């Protein structure tokens with residue numbers, strides 16, 4: 001086995017190339033009545049997805065777990081979407097130069113094959129973006145609307161009307177999905193009515209909670225780097241009131257090569273099995 005491969009352990013064993021692993025899940029062939037919604041996280045063994053950024057403030061993905069092999073798979077998931085969910089928090093960090101570039105692949109030469117894949121499917125160059133925000137307090141960077149990409153904003157009925165008007169003037173439309181916060185079911189239904197069928201959450205633990213609490217997350221892709229980080233201030237994959245959602249294992253892979261042999265698991269969990277069309 002060479003370092004361009006990984007081991008599949010479930011549902012059966014095989015050695016597979018890393019490149020193409022998640023494209024091979026063929027998400028666009030999975031049909032559900034509501035849009036198919038999936039999310040992805042990279043975490044440490046002790047469940048840290050974000051830790052304080054000592055230099056720039058706020059939180060960031062721990063550099064001890066961020067890695068190119070996981071990043072490749074993140075992009076393979078993103079490229080299959082019609083719509084990517086992001087947040088007001090992410091756009092504030094982006095504007096402040098604190099955020100990792102997660103929402104565009106069109107000018108990154110490492111992902112030229114993914115762009116070609118998208119073109120071959122007859123899909124627009126990039127998935128559209130939806131910003132979920134309560135505060136509506138974020139700038140919209142030109143880089144993210146590049147090439148005519150559509151950006152939607154979704155908030156709730158208690159949002160500041162002045163901010164709603166300002167964003168409507170800038171972006172055209174601000175949608176509501178909920179009374180005091182954006183609610184998962186209303187949000188996903190609304191996106192479905194707008195024609196979006198495959199929705200990828202690149203957001204964090206509160207959006208994960210919003211989706212899980214309403215039974216709206218079809219798949220969770222979870223990379224777990226075999227490294228313990230500790231620390232008392234951190235985020236994990238879900239934040240919000242207690243909930244109980246079963247997500248049975250659908251696929252499990254082991255990548256022994258990351259960080260000079262530290263290793264990582266690529267797991268895929270599913271709330272329900274979608275129908276392959």
Ligand SMILES: NC(=O)c1ccc[n+]([C@@H]2O[C@H](COP(=O)([O-])OP(=O)(O)OC[C@H]3O[C@@H](n4cnc5c(N)ncnc54)[C@H](OP(=O)(O)O)[C@@H]3O)[C@@H](O)[C@H]2O)c1
Nearest residue numbers: 041042049050059087088089133134135182204205206207
């Ligand atoms: N390790 C990983 O794989 C991974 C993946 C994703 C994110 N992260 C990390 O997680 C941290 C948080 O990420 P995030 O801010 O994108 O995600 P988040 O915690 O899911 O969302 C936070 C922001 O989204 C808006 N929001 C969330 N739920 C809402 C609801 N129900 N109604 C209305 N607005 C809602 C709010 O924006 P407003 O404040 O504008 O109201 C809120 O501040 C970051 O440090 C990020 O680096 C790590």
